[in-house]
Amino acid sequence: MSIGHAAEIALGGMCAWRLPVDATCASVSRSLLAIALTDLRLEREAIDDITLAASELVTNALNHGLRPDPLRLSVPPELWLWARVTPSPQLVVSVFDACRDSFPDTTPRELLDEHGKGLGIVGILAAAWGAHRSRSRLGAGHPGKAVWCAFPLNAPWPNPNLTAPPVLAAQHLAATLAAQGIRNVQHRQGRGVSLVTVPTSCTEINVWVEPAHLTCTTSDGSRIRRPMADLHDIAEHLVSSCEN
Template sequence: MCAWRLPTDASCASVARSLLGIAMTKLGLDRGATDDAVLAASELATNALTHSGAAAPPELWVWARTTPRPQLLITVYDACRASWPTNTPGDLLDDHGRGIGIVDMLADAWGAHPSRSICTGGTQGKAVWAAFPLPGPWPDPRTTAPPMLAARHLTATLTARGITNTAHRHGRGVSLVTIPLGSNEETNIWIEPGHLSYTLPNGTRHRRPIVDLHDTTETLVQHIETQRGTR
């Protein structure tokens, strides 16, 4: 996983293009997929700069996931929840608002949800993401990690993003991370050597490979912020 703080000036999009291009070249990813992802990151960064405000600078996040299929996730965070992206520009001759349309054409999928910053201590805002296919051997769903290490990493990441009172406990071959949601609700994440599982308060149960730890963290942050926003 990579996370970068982007500049709050006109260089925002070009810096996002450069950072992502370098990262994808280092990973040896296909040039066609790289070009599409870099263009999408540029459009997302441009939109974020428009709405980031003074609370926190935009951020570029990159990680891989295997669920629902192997994909590279390109996300741009901004600190504004008053404005949300749409793919319906009003005037077909007006370039304003076309960025999400470009992302929609390039990516497998895209979306937006409430989130918290990674680089600036958990400032509340939103994440706008785009997913691109990864047809090669990376990420490998068989990737494993000691449950204790994964649990500590998950707890530290959530705490750094302002999700407080998160606790972890450890047994033989399994670790448990408990995240309070407020109003006497909590979510438990069970971590074993090859996978993690959790059930959300709405009753949906999820089981994912350990390599999806970063994407799972963002899913949990999204759920927590959505829950808090409805109270």
């Protein structure tokens, strides 16, 4: 199962693939990414680095995030891919798994350190990486975590000046959050701006959607203003905020 097409990433879209719940998940992830990144016309060296890092994230999910639970079926891991403008043009690769009992240690490591060697490779190859609570994009919003890494983009995309009718962008954001199991998301249309309201356990997060920007308030009261091209990055930020 998958959503999105590689060509949409350059236009602010995203791709998500469900991976096998077995030892083939790493090789499958490498194949899927190689095809998508080739379609996006990335250079061979960049493709090799990104597929290697993604393979390490998937292997980590297989080893630490897919522990069998006798009370339920294993939840398949997922591979997500999108581009963002903030903090700089980057391609984001994220691997979802349903285990919240184990989070990776993000402390920088030496490459020769046998403990956490795979994630050490990710830390060397990627411009940034991390982990947070999240929800499945393909599995009816099953709770879990996302471990992600980001790579610099030299391509002329995503376009920081990307625009969209606020009402359509708000509907898309609300639908994305609802598909990930975030309940009671509301969106309202105003004159030239739309409002998406995301309920959390203790408050609400309001997202103002303009033709070229999205603005929301964080839990500490500060405001985030991001280009429309960062819609999927903002969506993941909102899911993480709700889960925390």
